[in-house]
Each structure stands twice: as C-alpha cells, then as structure tokens.
Amino acid sequence: MIEETADVLIAGGAVVGSSVAAHLAALGYRGRIVVVEPDPTFARAATALSASGIRRQFSNPLNVAISAYGLAQIRARGLAFHENGYLHLAASAAGEAELRRRHATQAAGGAEVALLDPAALRTRFPSLATADLRLGALGLSGEGWFDNMGLLAAYRAEARAGGVATVRDAVAGLALRGGRVVGATLAGGGRIACGVFVDAAGGRGADLAAMAGLALPVERRKRTVFAFAAAAPPRESLPLTIDPSGVWFRPEGARFIAGGAPDPDPEVAPDDFEPRHEEWETLVWPALAARVPAFEALKLTGVWAGHYDMNTLDANAVVGPHPEVANFHFANGFSGHGLQQAPAIGRGLAELIATGAYRTLDLSPLGYARIAAGRPFTEAAVI
Numbered sequence: 340m341i342e343e344t345a346d347v348l349i350a351g352g353a354v355v356g357s358s359v360a361a362h363l364a365a366l367g368y369r370g371r372i373v374v375v376e377p378d379p380t381f382a383r384a385a386t387a388l389s390a391s392g393i394r395r396q397f398s399n400p401l402n403v404a405i406s407a408y409g410l411a412q413i414r415a416r417g418l419a420f421h422e423n424g425y426l427h428l429a430a431s432a433a434g435e436a437e438l439r440r441r442h443a444t445q446a447a448g449g450a451e452v453a454l455l456d457p458a459a460l461r462t463r464f465p466s467l468a469t470a471d472l473r474l475g476a477l478g479l480s481g482e483g484w485f486d487n488m489g490l491l492a493a494y495r496a497e498a499r500a501g502g503v504a505t506v507r508d509a510v511a512g513l514a515l516r517g518g519r520v521v522g523a524t525l526a527g528g529g530r531i532a533c534g535v536f537v538d539a540a541g542g543r544g545a546d547l548a549a550m551a552g553l554a555l556p557v558e559r560r561k562r563t564v565f566a567f568a569a570a571a572p573p574r575e576s577l578p579l580t581i582d583p584s585g586v587w588f589r590p591e592g593a594r595f596i597a598g599g600a601p602d603p604d605p606e607v608a609p610d611d612f613e614p615r616h617e618e619w620e621t622l623v624w625p626a627l628a629a630r631v632p633a634f635e636a637l638k639l640t641g642v643w644a645g646h647y648d649m650n651t652l653d654a655n656a657v658v659g660p661h662p663e664v665a666n667f668h669f670a671n672g673f674s675g676h677g678l679q680q681a682p683a684i685g686r687g688l689a690e691l692i693a694t695g696a697y698r699t700l701d702l703s704p705l706g707y708a709r710i711a712a713g714r715p716f717t718e719a720a721v722i
C-alpha cells in the first residue's frame with residue numbers, strides 16, 4: 340500500500356498534468372511532485388484521441404496568446420507539425436461579421452490570419468464549393484496539426500528527468516481539513532498526503548472536484564472522429580477546414596479525418612467511448628459532400644470517439660485555485676482546445692504554485708471566480 344507525501348499532487352498524467360509537472364521541474368521547484376495516473380497507455384485520454392490541432396483563431400484574446408506559447412513549445416521541441424492552417428468558413432451575414440470581429444482580435448494578438456472572399460477562396464482552394472460562402476478566415480502561419488503524443492512524451496520525459504514521481508493509480512477520494520485538501524486516497528487503497536492538489540483529470544475533472552465538495556460545470560461530451568479516403572482527392576493541400584455547419588475536416592497523410600458537434604449533445608458516462616456511427620450519415624458526410632464535391636465518393640477507413648471536457652458556462656478552461664479551498668487547483672474544462680493550451684496552462688500553474696503568481700501570462704481571467712459568479716469568460720470559436 341502506498342503511503343507517501345507530495346508537496347504537489349497532480350491527478351492525471353496526460354498532456355495537462357504532465358505539462359504542469361514538467362514546468363514545475365523546469366522552474367527548479369524544490370518540493371516533491373507526484374503525478375497519479377491510472378493508465379500509462381493513455382488509450383482513453385483526450386490527449387491521445389484528439390485531432391491534434393493548434394490555431395490562433397480564437398475569439399478570446401487570452402486564448403490567442405495561450406496558443407502562441409503552445410506553438411513555441413512545438414517548434415522548440417521540433418515536433419512534427421503540419422502547418423496547413425485553419426480555414427473558418429462563413430455563409431451568413433452574422434457568420435461573416437463574427438469572422439471579421441475575431442480577425443481584429445487575432446491580429447491584435449499577433450496572429451497572421453487572412454480574410455478571403457469567395458473568389459480568393461476559389462483560387463486558393465479550387466476543390467471547395469464556394470457559391471453559398473461569404474467569407475473565409477485562413478491562418479497563414481502558426482496553425483495546423485502536430486504530434487500530440489510527441490508533446491506528451493516530451494513533458495513526461497522532462498518531468499521524470501526533473502525528479503517527478505509517477506504513481507500508477509487513480510485518485511478515489513480527497514481528505515479536507517480546515518478548508519484545504521490534505522491528502523488523496525487511491526483506488527488501490529493507498530494514501531498520499533499533499534500540500535497542493537492539481538485536478539488534471541480531463542473528462543473526470545468534475546468528479547474529482549466533487550470529491551472536494553466543489554461544483555465544476557464541466558461535462559463529458561462525446562466527439563466522434565471519422566477517417567476516410569477519397570477516390571479522387573483534392574489536388575491542393577487543404578487546411579483544417581471548418582464548414583459553416585460546424586463540421587470540420589483535415590488531411591491525415593493521404594487520407595482525411597472529420598467530425599462535428601451533435602445536437603443534442605448530452606453528457607456521457609465516463610466509460611462510454613462507443614463511436615456514434617450514425618453521425619456519419621446524419622451530420623458529417625452530407626456537409627463534406629456539399630463543401631467538397633470530390634468527397635462525394637469516399638470510403639470510411641476508421642472511426643473513434645473521445646470526450647471533450649466541456650465547460651457549459653463559457654466553453655473555456657478553468658484554471659487556478661478555488662477561492663475557498665485555496666490549495667485545490669483546477670486545470671479543467673478545455674472544451675476541445677486543451678492540447679494546444681496544455682503548454683501555457685502548465686507553465687502558468689507551475690508559476691503560480693512555485694512563486695505565488697502568474698509571471699509570463701496572466702491566466703486569472705480563467706480562474707474559478709467567474710464560475711462562482713456565473714459570469715462567462717467566453718470562447719466563441721469552439722470546434
């Protein structure tokens with residue numbers, strides 16, 4: 340039975356938990372750091388099941404800045420990066436106005452995004468049907484998809500080299516005393532006393548918060564991803580394209596992957612990873628075939644499902660300490676964009692824990708105070 344003590348106990352060792360651990364180690368934090376992670380294969384972690392994209396095209400300026408550090412980390416580690424851009428398409432006046440608004444925010448944050456009218460879209464991407472479109476927003480640099488497991492492996496290796504310990508187990512309960520988390524009980528029966536607790540449990544983040552009596556408006560939402568091969572694929576190199584319907588697609592080697600957000604979009608059980616096969620017919624394929632005529636003839640080659648940890652208040656991450664249980668730190672609610680945010684969130688939380696303040700980028704707008712007040716800090720560009 341494990342009986343030990345951690346100055347910092349991190350529940351969840353996928354990309355967010357490992358980034359916090361690696362950044363603490365990089366800061367020279369001297370306390371003992373323990374990561375509790377039940378599954379060393381990460382088979383069901385969103386980190387492994389994600390579409391692995393990074394973009395600067397957010398509506399919220401803080402998220403534009405957060406991705407900048409993600410990009411820097413991908414480049415610094417020389418991870419495989421397909422810098423094809425993201426292409427957001429608008430077909431309505433409201434959609435166009437929204438893209439223009441976001442564009443101003445993104446430009447102010449240093450993101451290189453071009454607004455393309457239908458004629459420019461046709462020239463650049465001849466395989467797209469553009470008759471119904473009003474505008475496209477294309478990231479010219481710093482956007483695309485990268486090696487998700489490479490980033491995770493890098494953070495794990497850096498944490499290990501920095502003396503971080505990993506325990507293969509799951510946090511099953513939290514003990515509180517005097518308004519602080521004093522320790523965790525593990526599913527395997529052990530116990531770890533702790534000075535600081537970090538909730539990096541992805542889709543199970545709200546379950547862990549509940550163990551400390553804390554309410555977190557984060558739900559597991561199933562996202563099904565379809566892989567396909569086109570009989571006559573488009574000749575141009577396509578970006579990750581977001582259709583006005585919300586359906587997205589991108590190249591994956593010689594093939595493609597695609598998905599969409601179902602409606603209704605209920606919370607699912609933690610162990611429900613069964614793909615929603617019917618979404619191919621009802622949601623994804625009709626949008627693909629309408630947007631890319633070459634996708635009328637294609638063959639499905641694979642399918643998987645993962646969980647978004649969706650923040651139902653404002654589709655944005657919840658980061659930092661709880662105002663009352665002040666040594667309980669959230670790193671939750673990434674709402675489909677947490678892979679690219681893991682570097683900046685890990686760096687920020689590490690700074691806060693090691694030095695008492697955010698040093699490089701102020702993440703306090705993502706704090707729990709807004710949740711308690713029911714005051715959204717919205718991210719509108721959710722894919």
Ligand SMILES: Cc1cc2nc3c(=O)[nH]c(=O)nc-3n(C[C@H](O)[C@H](O)[C@H](O)COP(=O)(O)OP(=O)(O)OC[C@H]3O[C@@H](n4cnc5c(N)ncnc54)[C@H](O)[C@@H]3O)c2cc1C
Nearest residue numbers: 351353355384385386389390392510541645676677678679
């Ligand atoms: C289909 C899909 C596509 C996506 N596409 C993108 C994208 O293109 N770009 C992007 O940036 N993001 C994307 N995301 C979101 C991104 O993958 C996640 O936001 C990110 O991986 C979250 O990382 P995490 O470490 O918080 O959670 P996870 O990767 O889910 O890891 C949580 C970890 O916690 C562990 N855990 C669970 N319970 C416990 C417990 N009780 N005790 C200890 N450990 C526990 C789990 O085993 C797991 O390893 C996508 C997600 C999905 C599902």
